[in-house]
Amino acid sequence: MLIRKGLTGFRSNGFLIFLLIIISLSQVFFISCKFESDTGEPFIDSGGSDSEDSLYLFDYENIRLEETSSIDIKIENSNLYLDIYKDLIIMGEIENISGVNKTNIEITLDFYDKHETKIISVIVPAAVNYLRGGSKLPFYYYLTDKQKYIEIDTVKIGVNYKDYYESFEGNPIVENEGYRYEEDYLIIEGSVINIGEEKIRNLKLFCTFYNIQDQVVFIKQCYLPREEMIPGGEQRFTLKLLFDEYLPDFTRYGFEVFFEDEIIEPV
16 A cells, blocks of 8 residues: 555656646747747748848948939939838929920939949839929839849939920919818818919829928828819818828928810810
């Protein structure tokens, strides 16, 4: 009986020891897994693409932007950064500093490596058909070919256009009535008024936002109820922005309105 009792006790103690070992090993395995997943660093699969790995070596702030202006058109306030999707974004605006209207506008983007070899060439059509004298037009381009990022050293920005000597009879202006804050939103309100003598069409309104260095950080097209306006016509607009982690910092904004005169059919 004593032997049986002792043997029974030994088996019970052995089982407890075995159970404690299993629990300890499980905790070590769990902790090691937890540490590996909680490092705060993005997980990189060893079988992933080279383009994703190369982004960890890519510093977009080292890329130079060169603005190639002409006598009549000035390129300014250019900017370059990576968005939350790791797309490379180039932004800026062109200004017609002449008294002649411009049409057939194209923004050219040429990407060069450190050996001054052109690796990418892009033509971006303007969002509007005409740019009046003294007006500014914002532009942007998303480069999604991530395999090329690491090679880029310089981006040269240029512009192509044609002169348009016809005068416009319509003349829409923007009256910015101000802004206000509502919870996490910035709300900008204003009006567009056609002070010209003719009916206008293809009306577009853009709002450009700038950072403290006067670089373009994002562009918004404002919704307008009507794309046509008669002389003396007026319509209100509201632009609503959510302040979240995706909205770049900005210090000021400005509006530009674009249009075409209504084509008058001969009687």
